[in-house]
Amino acid sequence: MRRLINRRPDVAARFGLMILPFVIVIIAYMVASDARLSVNPNDKLLPGWSTISDAIERMAFQPDQRTGDYLLWSDTLSSLTRLGIGVGIATLIGGIFGILQGLIPYFRASFNAFTSVLSMIPPLAVLPILFIIFGLGELAKVMLVMIGIVPFLIRDLALRTAEIPHEEIIKAQTLGASTWQIIIRIVVPQMLPRLIDGVRLSLGAAWLFLIAAEAIASDSGLGYRIFLMRRYLAMDVILPYVAWITFLAFALDLALRLFQRVAFRWMYRGN
Amino acid sequence: MTRVTVENVWKVYGDQTVLENIHFETEPGSFIALVGPSGCGKSTFLRMMLGDEAPSKGRILIDGVALEDEPSPDRGVVFQRYSVFPHLTALQNVMLGLEFAQSPVMGRLFGRKRREARTASLEMLKSVGLAHAVNKYPSELSGGMQQRLAIAQALIKKPKILLLDEPFGALDPGIRNEVHEIMLRLWREEGMTIFMVTHDLSEAFKLGTRVIAFDRVRNRPEEQKAYGATITFDLKVDGKSAPPQPPVDATLAAAAQ
Numbered sequence: 001m002r003r004l005i006n007r008r009p010d011v012a013a014r015f016g017l018m019i020l021p022f023v024i025v026i027i028a029y030m031v032a033s034d035a036r037l038s039v040n041p042n043d044k045l046l047p048g049w050s051t052i053s054d055a056i057e058r059m060a061f062q063p064d065q066r067t068g069d070y071l072l073w074s075d076t077l078s079s080l081t082r083l084g085i086g087v088g089i090a091t092l093i094g095g096i097f098g099i100l101q102g103l104i105p106y107f108r109a110s111f112n113a114f115t116s117v118l119s120m121i122p123p124l125a126v127l128p129i130l131f132i133i134f135g136l137g138e139l140a141k142v143m144l145v146m147i148g149i150v151p152f153l154i155r156d157l158a159l160r161t162a163e164i165p166h167e168e169i170i171k172a173q174t175l176g177a178s179t180w181q182i183i184i185r186i187v188v189p190q191m192l193p194r195l196i197d198g199v200r201l202s203l204g205a206a207w208l209f210l211i212a213a214e215a216i217a218s219d220s221g222l223g224y225r226i227f228l229m230r231r232y233l234a235m236d237v238i239l240p241y242v243a244w245i246t247f248l249a250f251a252l253d254l255a256l257r258l259f260q261r262v263a264f265r266w267m268y269r270g271n
Numbered sequence: 272m273t274r275v276t277v278e279n280v281w282k283v284y285g286d287q288t289v290l291e292n293i294h295f296e297t298e299p300g301s302f303i304a305l306v307g308p309s310g311c312g313k314s315t316f317l318r319m320m321l322g323d324e325a326p327s328k329g330r331i332l333i334d335g336v337a338l339e340d341e342p343s344p345d346r347g348v349v350f351q352r353y354s355v356f357p358h359l360t361a362l363q364n365v366m367l368g369l370e371f372a373q374s375p376v377m378g379r380l381f382g383r384k385r386r387e388a389r390t391a392s393l394e395m396l397k398s399v400g401l402a403h404a405v406n407k408y409p410s411e412l413s414g415g416m417q418q419r420l421a422i423a424q425a426l427i428k429k430p431k432i433l434l435l436d437e438p439f440g441a442l443d444p445g446i447r448n449e450v451h452e453i454m455l456r457l458w459r460e461e462g463m464t465i466f467m468v469t470h471d472l473s474e475a476f477k478l479g480t481r482v483i484a485f486d487r488v489r490n491r492p493e494e495q496k497a498y499g500a501t502i503t504f505d506l507k508v509d510g511k512s513a514p515p516q517p518p519v520d521a522t523l524a525a526a527a528q
Contacts, residue, residue: 165353170323171421172356173342175368175428181378185367189358266358266408 047236055236071225072244078220080248082138083210086145087199090206093146094153095195099187101154102161103169104179112158119151123209131217141213148209149202153195160194161187193264200256207249272299273334273431273464275320280329281499282315288499289315293329295483295505302458302465304479306472311485311500313468317436320466321348333431344368347425349438354421355409361420362405365392368428392427399423399453415446419453426457433458435467439474451478482506 009017033046047055060072067074100107101115127144134140164187172182214223222245229237261268275297282290290312297303305313318324319331322341331338333345348354355364369388370380380388396405399419409417418438425433439447455478458465469475475482483505489498 167350167353168356170321170342171348171350171354171424172367172371174321174344174346174348174425174430176344176371177367177378178371178375181371181375185370185378186356190356264358266410269408269411 044233044235047239051236052240055234056240059237059240072241075220075222075225076244076248079210079214079222082141082214082221083145083206086142086210087149087203087206089142090146090150090153090202091195091199093150094157094198095188095191097154098157098195099161099183099191101158102164103183103187108158115151115154115158119155123148124212127213127216136217141210141218144209144213145206149206152202152205153198156198156201157191157195160198161191164190193260193267196256196260200253203249203252203256207245211245272462274299275432275464275466276332276335278329278332280316280319280326280331282312282319282324283327283499287496290485291499291501293485293502295502297464297481300462300464302478302480303467304475304482305466305468305485306470306475306482307485307500307503309470311487313485314436316485317434317466317468320432320434321346344372344428345430346432346434347428347430348434348436349418349421349425351437351440354438355417355424357409360406360408361396361401361412362389362392364409364420364424365395365427368424372428392423395423395427396420398457413446415442415450418442418450422450422454422457426461429461429463431463433463433465435465435469437468437470440469440471447474454478476508480508482508 029046030049033048036043036046037048056072060070063069064071097111097115101111102108123144126147127140130140130143130147134143168186169182172186177185210221211223211226214221215227218224222241226238226241229241277293277295280290280293281288293316305316307313315324319326320338322339322343325340339345342348356367359367366380366388369391370378373384373388374380379385393402393405396402399422401416401419401423404412404416409420412420421438439450442450451474454465467475467478472482484503485500486503487495487498487500488503
């Protein structure tokens with residue numbers, strides 16, 4: 001009998017094992033839901049499949065009676081827009097400040113402690129400040145997403161930049177490179193894939209801040225809808241919304257990973 | 272033709288003396304091999320030649336002019352590792368030096384200038400035997416090929432001095448001989464001065480026109496900090512031995528002050 005650490009599942013077994021936890025969760029839900037519904041057919045806590053699919057039909061494929069919008073899609077659009085702008089700006093700032101902080105000693109001397117302190121501020125604690133300063137419109141929500149992840153992106157990229165072997169920076173100088181040329185030809189191209197890694201890691205936090213901001217003050221968005229439906233205990237809407245948000249987060253992560261593979265082939269060659 | 276003068280150079284970190292009273296001058300077109308045990312400061316000396324570190328005392332002159340205090344294109348370098356850029360192909364790695372010189376803002380060349388740089392770089396890659404691998408990334412090249420690429424990348428700038436920091440240490444013996452031959456040929460063709468740090472004595476005597484050894488003369492535990500390594504022998508490889516510069520007595524006298 002070989003040790004457990006040396007035994008590896010084959011392809012079919014791997015697929016089966018991958019599916020298994022999902023299947024168990026779904027079965028557990030169905031059993032629990034049936035049990036509750038058999039006692040009380042009007043139970044709202046664990047709605048059955050037909051109730052859930054009715055809700056999906058209503059939210060995604062029928063226009064809302066009041067606004068005429070297809071709510072799931074309009075919510076998705078406003079949430080993704082906020083997330084995209086917030087993460088986009090954070091990526092830009094994180095890239096610029098992270099590289100400067102990792103590469104330029106004078107810049108590091110001035111900003112290192114400052115970004116460390118900034119990153120300790122709990123972003124949700126400044127949400128009221130953002131609402132006061134930027135009002136209850138889109139800007140405050142975008143700012144929360146941005147402020148929530150930008151310190152992490154800066155610090156992560158500054159560390160990655162500092163990890164570039166000193167030999168490479170010396171070599172570039174012996175080839176006649178100026179600081180600017182080192183940044184644009186050596187550091188930026190090597191740091192872009194690292195920056196994408198950083199964005200992937202911070203997407204979870206970005207979603208958290210987005211939903212928090214939408215829950216508190218909004219009139220659209222996935223987070224807004226979930227918190228609105230909570231008032232009616234509408235689990236038949238909330239559950240598919242949560243599943244949809246999970247899917248969107250997963251798809252974004254996958255898209256970034258694929259982009260990284262295609263755009264930065266040098267990282268994956270040879271090794 | 273380049274003459275390097277090293278004048279009474281000391282290197283001290285805090286209260287730890289690493290190198291003391293290094294003093295020698297090289298003939299134009301020399302191939303200097305620096306040998307010595309680990310931690311004797313030979314790599315520190317190479318970093319001072321590079322301008323990556325400054326001597327604590329003394330100075331280094333090239334043709335009578337003090338070294339720039341940061342790395343510059345007159346001194347090329349090949350390290351044991353990390354000498355080439357992983358995100359650029361072999362050809363792009365070699366072209367880089369030409370692009371830096373001609374394109375200060377973009378760091379990239381276009382059109383005719385690009386074609387000229389490309390032609391020159393292909394020629395250089397051919398001379399180190401990498402004509403078949405111009406579009407490969409460093410991670411796709413073997414260790415010997417990566418070092419040949421690093422040499423080509425450095426030589427495209429026509430440096431007066433080429434600094435080699437244990438460049439062949441990680442290579443298999445067969446590959447190492449191959450790269451030795453290429454190195455010797457390029458050295459004769461380009462007529463530059465080469466400083467090579469190595470811990471392999473046979474390599475030092477095979478390649479060098481002069482072998483300089485660094486070592487600690489005083490090595491008792493209580494003397495470790497106060498005394499650094501200095502030149503313990505200095506040999507012309509055609510068999511003639513030059514006396515250590517300066518003699519050990521003078522070194523000790525200077526250190527005692």
